[in-house]
Amino acid sequence: MLGPTEMLIIAVVAIVLLFGAAKVPQLAKSFGSAMGEFKKAKRESELNLKKFEDSITGDEEATPKTAAKVETKPEAVDIKEVAAYMGIDTEGKTEEELKAEVQAKMKASK
Numbered sequence: 001m002l003g004p005t006e007m008l009i010i011a012v013v014a015i016v017l018l019f020g021a022a023k024v025p026q027l028a029k030s031f032g033s034a035m036g037e038f039k040k041a042k043r044e045s046e047l048n049l050k051k052f053e054d055s056i057t058g059d060e061e062a063t064p065k066t067a068a069k070v071e072t073k074p075e076a077v078d079i080k081e082v083a084a085y086m087g088i089d090t091e092g093k094t095e096e097e098l099k100a101e102v103q104a105k106m107k108a109s110k
Contacts, residue, residue, distance in 0.1 A: 056082075056102055 002010075016024060080090045083098045086105055090098060 053106070056099065056106065 015027070019027060079095050079098045079102065083090050083093075083102055086102060088098065088101050088105065093101075
C-alpha cells in the first residue's frame with residue numbers, strides 16, 4: 001500500500017512530467033492565487049451570512065465590526081423567499097409572522 005508521502009511524491013513527479021519543469025512555478029502561483037480568492041470569497045460569504053442572521057434575529061447592533069468588514073453591500077432580503085426556501089408556507093401571512101417563523105425555525109435548528 002502507498003502512504004500519503006509516496007502518493008505526494010508520485011503526484012509531483014507526474015505534474016513535472018506532464019507540464020515540464022518550467023511551467024511548475026506558474027502552476028503553483030496560479031493555484032495559490034486561486035486559493036486566496038476562494039478564501040476571500042468564503043470569508044465574505046460567512047460575513048454576509050452572519051449579517052443576514054443578525055437581521056433576521058433583530059440583533060443588528062451586536063456585530064458592528066461585521067458591517068465594516070463586508071466591502072459589498074448585501075441586497076435587500078425578501079423574507080418571503082427566505083421562508084419559502086426554509087419550507088415555510090408563506091400564503092396569507094404577513095412579513096412579521098414570516099419573520100417570527102423563520103426565527104423559530106433557525107433557533108430550532110441550532
